[in-house]
Amino acid sequence: xxLLNTLYVTTPDTYLRLDNDTLRVEVEKETRLRVPLxxxxxxxxxxxxxxxxxxxxxxxxxxxxxxxxxxSGRFKARLEGAVTGNVLLRQAQFQxxxxxxxxxxxxxxCVAGKIKNTRQVxxxxxxxxxxxxxxxxxxxxxxxxxxxxxxxxxxxxxxxLRGIEGEAARQYFSGLNLLVRPDQREFFQMDGxxxxxxxxxxxxxxxxxxxxxxxxxxxxxxxAGLDPQVGFxxxxxxxxxxxxxxxxxxxxxxxxxxALTLINRSQLAAxxxxxxxxxxxSLAPDARKAVVVAYQERKRDEVSHPLLAQAVPLGLLxxxxxxxMARAVRDDAAPYVPFVAK
Numbered sequence: 001x002x003l004l005n006t007l008y009v010t011t012p013d014t015y016l017r018l019d020n021d022t023l024r025v026e027v028e029k030e031t032r033l034r035v036p037l038x039x040x041x042x043x044x045x046x047x048x049x050x051x052x053x054x055x056x057x058x059x060x061x062x063x064x065x066x067x068x069x070x071x072s073g074r075f076k077a078r079l080e081g082a083v084t085g086n087v088l089l090r091q092a093q094f095q096x097x098x099x100x101x102x103x104x105x106x107x108x109x110c111v112a113g114k115i116k117n118t119r120q121v122x123x124x125x126x127x128x129x130x131x132x133x134x135x136x137x138x139x140x141x142x143x144x145x146x147x148x149x150x151x152x153x154x155x156x157x158x159x160x161l162r163g164i165e166g167e168a169a170r171q172y173f174s175g176l177n178l179l180v181r182p183d184q185r186e187f188f189q190m191d192g193x194x195x196x197x198x199x200x201x202x203x204x205x206x207x208x209x210x211x212x213x214x215x216x217x218x219x220x221x222x223x224a225g226l227d228p229q230v231g232f233x234x235x236x237x238x239x240x241x242x243x244x245x246x247x248x249x250x251x252x253x254x255x256x257x258x259a260l261t262l263i264n265r266s267q268l269a270a271x272x273x274x275x276x277x278x279x280x281x282s283l284a285p286d287a288r289k290a291v292v293v294a295y296q297e298r299k300r301d302e303v304s305h306p307l308l309a310q311a312v313p314l315g316l317l318x319x320x321x322x323x324x325m326a327r328a329v330r331d332d333a334a335p336y337v338p339f340v341a342k
Contacts, residue, residue: 113338197280
């Protein structure tokens with residue numbers, strides 16, 4: 001099982017070039033790394049990274065996805081070779097998205113997975129809280145999320161469902177600050193979720209981690225033969241990977257957990273961030289490296305998958321869930337079941 005088969009390039013002004021069957025990483029014309037191409041399934045570049053034309057051609061020929069993100073982890077572009085996958089599966093996917101009953105059921109499953117996993121983050125925080133009033137607040141918010149879950153079966157349209165999801169997210173983020181260690185709260189407080197750009201350090205870490213999860217979810221869907229642009233919960237828009245966003249919903253709490261770990265263990269400090277004009281906040285280059293390393297290490301952790309009844313490395317979960325999505329598209333008797341942590 002290869003979990004580290006994606007190359008993340010975070011150092012500013014890095015140049016990537018082809019060297020026979022190897023990708024060579026240069027910084028200031030000095031070779032820092034060589035990676036055999038057959039070890040890679042993807043290359044993700046953050047910020048200003050240069051690439052040679054021969055390398056881009058070779059990546060496309062070998063089916064190695066090249067993803068370009070900005071300094072904050074926001075998606076900019078993706079280079080891929082010829083379209084592959086099962087055309088009959090994609091045809092079924094296009095037919096399914098035109099079926100309002102199937103679309104609503106699939107969207108409901110995605111929202112349920114997200115709310116269940118976010119609720120577990122808060123419940124764990126309540127058990128570990130040092131102050132009784134904070135534990136009560138976290139328990140109350142977790143109870144509010146339980147109420148949101150109970151409302152999902154009665155959601156009669158996508159708009160109603162999205163409204164429930166939005167309110168649940170607002171409640172969840174209102175309690176997330178209490179999971180930050182008290183001595184870190186001065187620097188890592190959030191006033192709700194902000195993006196494009198993130199307005200505080202906590203949101204900057206979340207956006208960066210979400211971008212990496214998003215890339216893994218999109219790659220997993222492509223590997224399963226699905227079209228990542230055609231989703232159910234998220235509205236279809238040009239350039240938006242709607243199905244990747246659908247799949248990613250159940251994994252957002254895993255990014256939140258890792259962000260809290262990095263903050264609470266002081267692996268990220270206040271001066272690891274750049275404050276930009278206009279109020280935007282982004283991770284400094286060395287901090288980006290630290291987050292990428294932590295993310296890759298976390299993907300090695302094994303979790304119990306209830307449907308498979310076995311332990312699965314966290315990094316393989318998007319691939320597993322993408323295949324479950326493909327099964328749901330093909331088979332009426334196999335509704336999609338999101339991954340929910342125990």
